[in-house]
Amino acid sequence: MAVTVTAGERSVRQRPGPAPVRRSRGLRRPPNVLAGLGGFVWLAVIILPIYFVVISSLRSQAGFFSTNPLVPPTDITFDNYLLVLQSGFGLYFLNSVIITVSAVAATVAISLMAAYAVVRGNGRFVRSTFSVFLLGLAIPTHATIIPLYYMITRTHLYDSLAALVLPSIGFAVPITVLILANFMRDIPNELFESMRLDGAGDWRILWNLVLPLARPALVTVAIYDGLHVWNGFLFPLILTQSADKRVLPMALWTFQSEFTVNVPGVLAAVVLSTLPMLAAYVLGRRHLVRGLTAGFGK
Amino acid sequence: MTVSTASTPAPALVREPEGRPQRKGASGLLAVPALAFFVVFALVPLAGAVVLSFADWDGLGEVGWAGWRNWSGVLTDPVTGQALLLTLKIMVVSWLVQTPISLLLGVFTAGTQRYRALLAVLYFVPLLLSSAAVAIAFKAILDPNFGIGGAPGLGFLAQDWLGDPDLVLYVVIFVIAWQFVPFHTLLYQAGVRQIPTSLYEAATIDGASTYQQFRHITLPQLRYTIVTSSTLMLTGSLTYFDVVFVLTGGGPGTATRLLPLDMYLTGFSANDMGGASVLAVILVVAGLGLAFVLTRFSGFARMSSEQEGL
Structure with missing residues (x-):
């Protein structure tokens, strides 16, 4: 999809807040x-x-x-909430945090490197890399679950948190690279050139130039990726099994069959599992909204 | 030309461009980790699906060779045809339902009025919920005895929503719309905010009504957003899985057994991984074909994605 979020990033930074359609007072129409x-x-x-x-x-x-x-x-x-908390919710919550943080950290780090290589590199290799990632956007995740299940069971990763993190990274990489690459294209060429002339290598340019300048874009993609991993259901469903590897979406599903008639209990679990995202929404609504449309805005 | 390759890890892959000796490119090696993850966990499984579609595998034991048996089995199974038809139906109806609502809401929330900004904050809350949470919540809400239909005056809502094969597909379409309309509203909101204000000012001076402005300025200006949103919606509808899986499990009977669900159930419930892989290949072909057709017809060289269903 058109990965054009970042053209606007800068102007957003200059003007605080989104710039809505402003109609001059004199032309105000009736409500x-x-x-x-x-x-x-x-x-x-x-x-x-x-x-x-x-x-x-x-x-x-x-x-x-x-x-x-x-x-x-x-x-x-609040008995329902107490029941949910006593039914291992803390562990499931922790599992979700672990997989989300590790998948997002790894995705963003390697995607930043790749985006830098794609934007600043030359040669056929990096150019074809970019097309490969573009192709990646069109692959439906669901179509890969059976071979993925095969790979994960054969490598004895089945029923581990790593089994959830690794494919999540693989599927988050294309969109993350494309968004970051688009953002990086807006960084003036002169900045890179002057660092080069000062004798800086790739790592120093990444660390001292790209990282600080790309901060807004990094926050955006991190939120986008994080939301998908946090709410992801398919990978946990097919790649994990035991209770101690359960993440929140799976936990909701199992609560539903464990609590059967205790519907208020299940709904308490639903509310609890949503609280972290709700908190994120309240604290950083603008970042979150931008993260959600990352790559699709125009 | 600087000679500072010291900290550049193995520049072997980077060929110096002849034309521009001034520019020293970044090492292509930096792209390798990302590429490796993508290849191993996305491209290889994709190829694997094709291979496994010719395999005989129950998910646990050894993998055997099946030849074309899986293909002939799946293609002659009436359930496959039904799954394809259902998927097509849900795709078209979802698009017809979600597009006008998202477009209007997008225009609505792009307005500057205070109350609209406030409503927008609430509109986007469904985006925070996981599919599992949404499905479980609606299961409780739609319960014919203890759901929302139990409220006085809302008795007409006390239907066996999820047990009636004629109703259930529309329930699924509604729940999916509930979950995804906010995302498309965001797209349209962003699209509307890109429209130059001067167009509206000129139209107002010319005495154009609100409707005329919407019809002759907003709609035409939003055409790329419509293409983007529709592409995402249509390709995304190939991957409706989580919500349907938790909400109905494909039932009652096969009333909501969409293509991805059919694949999952064939593989992981009926332990026929070969047959499931055939369905996976069909899913990929359908997705790529759809993306191709859409980008062709919209005259727009943009790749599509299935992000919506992730």
């Missing part, structure tokens, strides 16, 4: 009632399910089966 109405209808579509999940997670099990599902419970209970 668009129809649009507003539609906006609130969609809000209901989005919020109602979330509201249902949150208030249901605060009900007692008996309360869940007997009351109006849209009225908040009068006797709020």
Whole structure:
């Protein structure tokens, strides 16, 4: 896909905040009632399910089966959350953190190197590298799971966290390289040339020039990659098995079969598993939003 | 020409360009780790799928040779045809549902009004949820007895949404839209913000109505965004898996057994990895073919991605 996010990065940095369509005051038109109405209808579509999940997670099990599902419970209970926390949630959470942090760190590091090579290198090798990564964007992950399962079982990596990290890196690399490469093309040539003239090698240029200048782009891709690894379901489903290797999306799935009729308990797990991303959203909404559309913005 | 190759690891791969002796390129070796990961964990498995589609393997034992047996088996299986048809159906209907909603919401949220900015913050919350979380939440919400249909006045929502083979596909389409419309809204919002304000100012002076401005400025200006978003949506619909898997498991019966789900169930439930690999190859061919056709027809040399379904 068009990996053009970064052309705008700079201008965004100069102007604080996104620059929305600004209409001069004199031309202000009457409020668009129809649009507003539609906006609130969609809000209901989005919020109602979330509201249902949150208030249901605060009900007692008996309360869940007997009351109006849209009225908040009068006797709020946190027992469901306690139950989830006592059912190994901490471990699953930690597993998710471990795989997300290691996959993202590795992806970003090697992609930064590759993007630098692609942008600043010359010769046929780096040029074809770029096309190979472009091709990578069109490969559906799902189509590779069976050979991947074969490789992982034959190398005795099955049911380990490494089995989740390694393919995640492989699939995150193409888009990450493309986004970073696009950003790096905007770094003025003179900066590289002058460092070269000072006798700096690739590593020093990467460390002292590219790394600091590419910070915004790195944050963006890290969020994009991180969200995918954190929420990923397919790899854990086919490449892990035991409880001590379980990550959050899998944990939700197993809670669902373990708790069976304890729906409030399952929903409490859903809420708990979403809290970290929600916190990230509250703290760095702009980065997150930019990360989500990384590579597809125009 | 500097001679500072000291810290450059093995410049053997970098050929000096004849035309521009001034520029010393970065070492191509720096691309090797990323390339290695991508080749080993994406390209090799891709080739592996083709190989395994001719293999006889139950997922545990030794791998044997099957010849064309898997192919003839899968291609004559009526379930395959149904999976393909379902996938096509969900692709078209999802596009028809999600595109207008995302486009309108994108235009809506690009506005400067305070309340719109506030709504936008809430609109994007579904993006934070994992597919598993979304599916589990909707399973509870759609429960005919204890779900949202139990609320007074909402009794019409008390249907056996996930158990009725005629309803379930539309439920899946709705849940997928719930999950992915926010992403496409973001794309359209960004697209609208790129449109020069002067166009609207001129139109307002000329007395164009809001609708006329939308029809004659916003829509034409958004055509590349429409192409981008549609490409992602259509190719992404080949990879709807997680939500459907948790929500319905492909059922009831085979009512929601989409292509990726058919592949998973053939491989990991029926232990026929060979047959599943055939379906994987079909999936790849369909994905690449679709990407090719879309980029051709849109006259747009942009590669597509399946990011949406990851």
